[in-house]
Amino acid sequence: MMRRIRSQVDVRSETFQRYRTANRARISEFRRRQEQARFERPERDMERLSRHGKLFVRERIERLIDPGTPFLEFSSLAANTEYGGESKSASSITGIGIVSGREVIVRADDPTIKGGAWYPLTIKKIVRCLEIAIENELPVIHLCDSAGGFLPLQAELFPDKYLAGRIFRNQSILSKMGCKQLSLVFGHCTAGGAYIPSLSDYAVIVRGTGGIFLGGPPLVKAATGEVVDADTLGGADVHTQISGTADYAVDSEVEALLLGREIVGQWTRGEKTQIETRQPEEPFYDSSELYGIIPDDIKTQFDIREVVARIVDGSYFHEYQPDYGTTLVAGFAHIWGFKVGLLGNNGVLFNDSSLKAAHFMELCNQNRTPLVFLQNITGFMVGADYEARGICKDGAKMIMVQSCSEVPKFTVMINGSFGAGNYGMCGRAFDGRFVFSWPNHQIGIMGAEQAASTLVDVKVRQLERAGQELTDQEVEDIKRPILESYEKELSAYYATSHLWDDGIIDPVDTRNALGISLSASLNAPINETTYGVLRL
Amino acid sequence: MGYLFELLGEQSVIEPVYQEEGIGLRVDGRITDLDFKDLGGGEFIFEVDGDIYPVRIATSGDSVFIHSEGESYEILAINSLEKVVEEARGGSSSDSLIAPMPGVVIRVEKKAGDLVKRGETILVIESMKLQTVVTSFRDGLVRSILVEEGGGFEKGSVLAVLASDEIEEDQL
Numbered sequence: 001m002m003r004r005i006r007s008q009v010d011v012r013s014e015t016f017q018r019y020r021t022a023n024r025a026r027i028s029e030f031r032r033r034q035e036q037a038r039f040e041r042p043e044r045d046m047e048r049l050s051r052h053g054k055l056f057v058r059e060r061i062e063r064l065i066d067p068g069t070p071f072l073e074f075s076s077l078a079a080n081t082e083y084g085g086e087s088k089s090a091s092s093i094t095g096i097g098i099v100s101g102r103e104v105i106v107r108a109d110d111p112t113i114k115g116g117a118w119y120p121l122t123i124k125k126i127v128r129c130l131e132i133a134i135e136n137e138l139p140v141i142h143l144c145d146s147a148g149g150f151l152p153l154q155a156e157l158f159p160d161k162y163l164a165g166r167i168f169r170n171q172s173i174l175s176k177m178g179c180k181q182l183s184l185v186f187g188h189c190t191a192g193g194a195y196i197p198s199l200s201d202y203a204v205i206v207r208g209t210g211g212i213f214l215g216g217p218p219l220v221k222a223a224t225g226e227v228v229d230a231d232t233l234g235g236a237d238v239h240t241q242i243s244g245t246a247d248y249a250v251d252s253e254v255e256a257l258l259l260g261r262e263i264v265g266q267w268t269r270g271e272k273t274q275i276e277t278r279q280p281e282e283p284f285y286d287s288s289e290l291y292g293i294i295p296d297d298i299k300t301q302f303d304i305r306e307v308v309a310r311i312v313d314g315s316y317f318h319e320y321q322p323d324y325g326t327t328l329v330a331g332f333a334h335i336w337g338f339k340v341g342l343l344g345n346n347g348v349l350f351n352d353s354s355l356k357a358a359h360f361m362e363l364c365n366q367n368r369t370p371l372v373f374l375q376n377i378t379g380f381m382v383g384a385d386y387e388a389r390g391i392c393k394d395g396a397k398m399i400m401v402q403s404c405s406e407v408p409k410f411t412v413m414i415n416g417s418f419g420a421g422n423y424g425m426c427g428r429a430f431d432g433r434f435v436f437s438w439p440n441h442q443i444g445i446m447g448a449e450q451a452a453s454t455l456v457d458v459k460v461r462q463l464e465r466a467g468q469e470l471t472d473q474e475v476e477d478i479k480r481p482i483l484e485s486y487e488k489e490l491s492a493y494y495a496t497s498h499l500w501d502d503g504i505i506d507p508v509d510t511r512n513a514l515g516i517s518l519s520a521s522l523n524a525p526i527n528e529t530t531y532g533v534l535r536l
Numbered sequence: 537m538g539y540l541f542e543l544l545g546e547q548s549v550i551e552p553v554y555q556e557e558g559i560g561l562r563v564d565g566r567i568t569d570l571d572f573k574d575l576g577g578g579e580f581i582f583e584v585d586g587d588i589y590p591v592r593i594a595t596s597g598d599s600v601f602i603h604s605e606g607e608s609y610e611i612l613a614i615n616s617l618e619k620v621v622e623e624a625r626g627g628s629s630s631d632s633l634i635a636p637m638p639g640v641v642i643r644v645e646k647k648a649g650d651l652v653k654r655g656e657t658i659l660v661i662e663s664m665k666l667q668t669v670v671t672s673f674r675d676g677l678v679r680s681i682l683v684e685e686g687g688g689f690e691k692g693s694v695l696a697v698l699a700s701d702e703i704e705e706d707q708l
Contacts, residue, residue: 003618008655284597301668314597326636348637348664378665381637385691418665447665 002316002332005309007285009293022296023440027506030439033493034076034504037088045112052209054186055253057093057110060143063257064106064184065097071106072096072516074129074502079121081488081497087113090121090499094129096520099141100265103520105133108143111187115147118193120156123149123164124499130170132502135433136408137524139180139267140171141260142196145187148216164192171199180267184256185210185246188230191219202263203246204256207236212245273522275368276339283511284315290507298416298442304329304344304374307414311511313337320360325353330360332369336515338522340410341367344374349421350381354394357424358401358534365401365529370408370518373432377421378447393535398424406529408521410514413437413492413501418446428500434517435501436510441492443500448486452479538562540614547614631679633670633696639663641683646696650678658696659683670695 010016038058049056055063065071078090093108107129109116118126133140149157149164158164174181183189183197185205189212197203197212205212213220213234220226220233232238236249250256287310295302309315312333319331327347333340341364343357364371380386380395402409402424411425411432422443426432437443445451456478460470470478488494496504505513538551553560553567560567571583582589582604591604600611643660646652652672659670659681672678677699683689 001613001615003615003621281597297667299662299665299667301666347666347668350637381664383638450665 002314002318004284004315005305005317007289007306007309007315008303009289009306011289011292016292019294019296020292023291023294023507026439027291030504030506033080037077037080040088041112049112053252054111054145054209056112057108057143057145060184060186060253060257061093061095061097061106061108063254064141064143064260065099066101069098070512070516072513074132075125075496075499076503077493077496078125078499079119079497081494082121083119087119087121090125091116091119092122092125094125096132096138096516100261102264102267102269103138103523104264105129105138105140106143107140109146109187111145111147114150116145116187117147117150118157118164119150120153120163121497121499123157123167124162127162127166127170128499128502130167130174132433133174133179134170134177135431135524136520137177137179137270138520139182139264140174141264142181142183142200144183144185144189144193144196146190146193147188148190148193168192168195168199171196175199175201180264182260182263183246184260185212186253186256187211188213188216190214190216194234198245202248203239204248204250204259204263205236205239205246206253206256207249207251210236212239270523273525275370275522275526277337278313278334278339280334280337281314283310283312285309287311287508287511290510294415294438294440294507298440301347302376304346304376307374308333308342308344311335311514312340312342317342320363321356325350325356328353328357330356335372335511335518338515338518339369340372340514340518341369341407342372342374343425345377345421345425348378348381349395349398349424351386351389351391351394354380354391354398354424358397361398361401361405365405365407368407368526370410370521371405371426372514373409373411373426375411375413375417375422375425375427376415377417377425379419379421380424395420395424397534397536400532400534402426403430404529404531406527408433408518408524408526410517410521411435412510412514413441413443413495414507415441417441417443433521434513436503436505436513437492437496437501438507438510439492439504441495441504442490443492443495444486444490448483448490451486452482455479455482537616540616540619542612542614543609631698631700632694633658633673633698635661635689635691635693635695636668637663638689638691639668640688641685641695642667644681644683644685646678646681648678648680652676652678652698661689661695672698674698 073095076089079087091110091113095106097104097106107126181200182202183200185197185203187209189197191214194212194214211230211234217228217230217233220228239246240249248259250259290310293302293306308317312335317331317333327350329344329346331342333342361371380391409426409432417427428435456475459478463470492504495501538549541548541550548564551562553562559570561570569585573581578593580591580593582591589604591602594601598613602609639661641659642662646658654672654674656672657669658672661668661670679697679699681696683695
């Protein structure tokens with residue numbers, strides 16, 4: 001039996017009401033953008049879809065997953081700040097769903113945006129979702145309908161390590177690991193795209209609209225002069241009767257989806273990794289109160305325990321070292337019944353808070369308890385006193401233990417993530433299984449004002465050496481563009497646009513997003529943790 | 537240690553005891569013979585000291601609701617650790633509010649002589665881009681505020697002092 005967090009929040013206070021108003025406005029802005037990304041399409045493209053007897057990509061997913069089960073969509077606002085906003089959700093939908101009782105990754109092209117062509121960020125999103133499949137040992141269902149790489153931007157999507165080739169590399173690795181893949185070919189899989197069904201264990205192709213070819217009819221004509229129509233070149237019957245590139249030909253999308261469900265139903269379910277669990281229970285404190293807890297100004301401090309109380313089962317929390325290194329709150333709780341070790345920030349990281357974090361993570365690794373990081377961090381403490389006490393080496397311990405942790409890690413960016421605090425608290429670079437952000441979140445190497453002042457300072461010192469001084473106007477001229485670009489780039493929308501997370505979520509959905517993520521993560525084993533050399 | 541439950545506003549310590557003839561319950565030191573049959577669907581037959589009671593049981597969070605012979609009761613499970621911690625809460629032994637890190641005072645909300653409740657804001661400080669509210673750690677009286685708005689302070693500096701308990705009593 002764990003003790004329940006006693007909330008100190010007064011829901012009738014003026015502050016609570018003010019924060020709630022501010023956060024509700026942020027949420028409706030998020031919902032508006034998400035709705036737009038999900039459903040707003042040019043009429044011309046929607047008409048073409050129905051002319052071809054095709055379903056809208058979201059309807060395909062809806063019919064694929066088990067009725068009444070949730071779909072955890074990743075990065076619904078990917079690419080929202082790029083390509084003039086036209087590549088909605090980066091022209092690709094990815095997420096975790098339940099199909100025939102099995103947890104699977106769904107990856108779907110969206111043919112209503114430039115024929116489903118892959119933009120650079122589409123590639124990044126696909127590669128990331130296959131990485132999720134690899135890390136969590138999940139099967140993948142591909143809903144294929146893409147014109148191939150977006151040719152005007154080929155240099156940004158083709159040649160590098162984590163670009164297009166990585167999709168097929170990841171597919172091959174998944175197969176080696178024994179993770180099943182199914183492709184439902186609704187439209188064309190051209191060029192590289194042809195390898196998606198070819199590298200899948202099962203491929204279903206729709207007669208008339210589905211096609212798989214290394215070179216489409218125009219390219220074939222240009223290359224060899226051969227004139228051939230798409231169906232003869234790589235249609236359903238060619239591939240299921242002659243080439244053996246696909247396994248089943250069907251007459252409609254609905255048939256493909258139903259057959260796909262039957263195929264997934266044949267897959268053997270593996271044993272899940274066992275961790276400590278208890279009967280799930282809703283939080284004692286209402287999740288919607290989170291809106292009244294997150295301040296309207298990023299500079300205002302709040303108690304992370306108030307957030308924990310609204311995410312975890314029964315609001316029960318066993319806090320570890322409550323009186324040591326108090327700017328880092330650590331403790332055990334359950335989410336959807338799964339035992340987790342939570343680390344959250346209550347201020348800047350000091351020597352003691354860093355050591356406490358490292359120590360607590362060691363406990364969790366030995367105890368096979370997954371880690372959840374709630375990031376609201378301005379960084380590690382600076383100043384001569386702290387350097388002398390080894391703030392760098394204590395921070396390094398936290399980073400080392402965190403990096404080497406073998407238990408699944410989950411990160412929620414709840415308010416701010418600045419500087420090395422991001423590293424210690426399992427930022428994107430540290431292979432957390434999933435990273436989610438709240439719409440209010442800001443992320444960057446430092447705050448806008450700090451960056452502007454630092455650059456002014458550098459300039460002042462340069463000029464000093466030449467015996468010159470900066471005028472107020474010149475200071476202003478240095479600061480303004482920095483403030484403006486930071487304003488834009490620190491925003492959660494910019495971050496999610498570039499796939500620095502797995503999506504923005506509404507704070508009230510945090511518990512469910514973590515629950516689905518935890519459940520998915522247990523498809524992979526938890527290895528024994530060993531660490532590098534800690535600078536003690 | 538026994539489990540702690542609350543029924544009709546009264547707390548009882550309950551623990552199972554194993555007797556030669558089945559299980560008994562020690563309730564506040566007195567042993568009661570107990571037997572029950574689970575009929576499923578929340579229906580039970582209880583035999584307590586030889587008397588038979590058909591009961592229906594439902595649970596919700598920390599509460600157990602029992603319906604028997606037209607009466608209904610709520611039994612609340614009490615976390616013993618929480619109760620002990622709550623009873624021991626005497627507040628800090630020091631009267632000083634100490635700066636947790638170096639910083640600047642943004643706002644002072646109380647002055648010497650003001651009465652404060654536990655958790656009430658006394659002043660707001662800023663350090664490393666973060667504003668922190670410094671609150672009173674117990675009910676009491678502000679004896680002095682040692683910093684002023686806009687002023688800086690070092691880690692470990694005393695920001696404010698609450699009146700000690702003895703002085704409080706003198707004034708009351």
